[in-house]
Amino acid sequence: MNIKDFLVIKKATENLGEGELKPYLHFILAKIKLLKDNEGASATVAQELIESYDELMGLQEKATFWSPVPTCTHVHIVIGDSFAGSMKQALRELGVEETHKLISLGENYAIGPLGLDSSEGRKERSNWFSNNIIGGFEEYDGFENEYNQLLGKIDLIPEGAEIIIWTSSNACEQVGMRHAVHLLRGKPNAISVCDACAICEELYNRPDAFITYRHSGEITTQKLREAVTRLNNKRTLDSAEIQQLEQEWKDITKQSGSLRIWSDKAVLEVPAAYYDQYILEKLDDLKPPTGDDGFLKSARLIGEALGYCEQYIGDSYFEYRLRELIYNGVLEIKGVPAGMRYYSIRRKRNK
Template identity: 65%
Template sequence: MLTIKKATDSLGDQDVRAYLRLVLGQINKLKVQEGPLEEAVAELIELYDELMGFHEKKAIWDPVPNCTHVHIVVGDSFAGSMKQALKGLGWVETHKLIVLQENYATGPLGDLDSPKGRKVRSNWFFDNITEAFESYTEFEEEYNELLDKLKQIPEQAEVILWSSSNAREQTGMRHALYLLRGNHNAFALYDACALCEKLYNRPDAFIEYRHSGEIPTKKLREALIRIDGSGKLSIADVTRLQQEWRTISEQAGVLRTWQDNEVLTVSADYYDQYLLEKLDDLAPPVGDNGFLKVARLIGEAVGHCPQYIGDSFFEYRIRELIYNGILEIKGIPTAMRFYSIKRKRRA
């Protein structure tokens, strides 16, 4: 237990959240019995081993001069699955990994590649998002660490970008290509969700993934084996995607969606009516005067939303609906589990 305490005490908040998500994902597999139980148990043990040697193993994924491939992914959940898949294939020595941890679907993106723009983004999260907040200093450190890793990519390595049908990954992929402007590497782009759906979906068993982090490691491993070179990007493709990043980042707004193969900036209240409809559909507990726990509403909203937005943004919009007099509140809104809501009665 002392060893565990030392290992966890050395983690930053971002790392703690990443490991917690991965652990809960594996526990969920055990709970719903998705695939062999031995596989989920083995992956939990691998996560434990990785955590115990966190500092020693953290740099194992950084690009090195002799690597042949560098995978760029968006989100810690997908990164965890990708690491396990690459390990299982025995590719760790030649395949490296760079993770973009930002949720590009939410928050301002203007001038993100300048200290001023990053300060604006950091301040917005501080003012509006109660959970998963990073200080501006942590935000800067994370950004500079990303730039350092991108600079380490050797010229001979193929850069494989991963993105699926959601605004977070699509926007992040474009940002990565923009940051790599001037590099002469070969680039390729693949959709892990589409690959796995093509491999495994049948008429009697169909899964539609909303983001790459939902893909089990075993399926991702099989998808990696079947990469056939069809995702190679031409110079024109790279230039177009880099320009699309410029266009997205120049648009004012704090919410983006993926529609008709395009990242669209929409108004912050885009999902407000959706949240209210979900609230109306849910039955509050008996004897609680019609109040419903916010955590339950957000769980329902996240579970049924075709877009991957994240629970923090939904919680922010619920507080806005309270401030605007549409919802009543009971409790203290320091976190979604601490308060309940209901429709405000009209006079």
């Protein structure tokens, strides 16, 4: 399997929510178990797995179902493929998928240059991901095509539809929300901004059991479904608020850095190496397995850094900074840095 085939599979599965993806996982694992227990069933099971693959990949083709249509009453704009999949499932379970449509902004707005308003800026972003993020954009033409598809979906929103932009307290979704407001400029539609994480924390958190969500993609479909039903009291943005958010988007795109965080209810640009010391501290806290000469799997370190980080940055950025620490001679490597699963690291030792 070549890299393009892998990226197609990756994109198809990332666009699915928890409720969509789990049944396929259960089915595939059950069939693998059957193969292990009964070799005679291999041909039949293989055919069933192929059919499952075809169905799963076909779901990507059905994505156009969620594009706005003239008869829709609501358009939900979400940031992140994971959250998009969960929102689709929630709308299906509520039985409103014919009138409630969805547009997903798949960018991780917390990282990389953000000059998305020009072809030159988009090329710069595409190149930055190609050069720094494993599994990032392989070809600028593909990235440009996806962006034009997004603009096309925005144009499809009918004048009478209510627009709900979902966000939460992290740089990715906050910047994405401002980008959405910018893309909607000139639209006469009523625009509301809703925080799914805040709604679910208010609905479900108790003194003895609570969850603090870092991004909307962490919310289960069941809880998200309940959050969608609480939209009756949502407040529409006035013209001054829309202008302010659009100006903030323009200000953010003028920044030259590649990393942003959410602090004191504002998006802040921070140095690219902002988390390097944090990563090293996590490495020092972890104990490498015995007999491996002090080397620790990079995936374990990144998982630890991701799990304890108060910000939502994404594992790909931590992996990028880990490689930079290797290139700068701070860390030593064993293996090939083709992906976090393929190499281990340790502190540089003096010889």
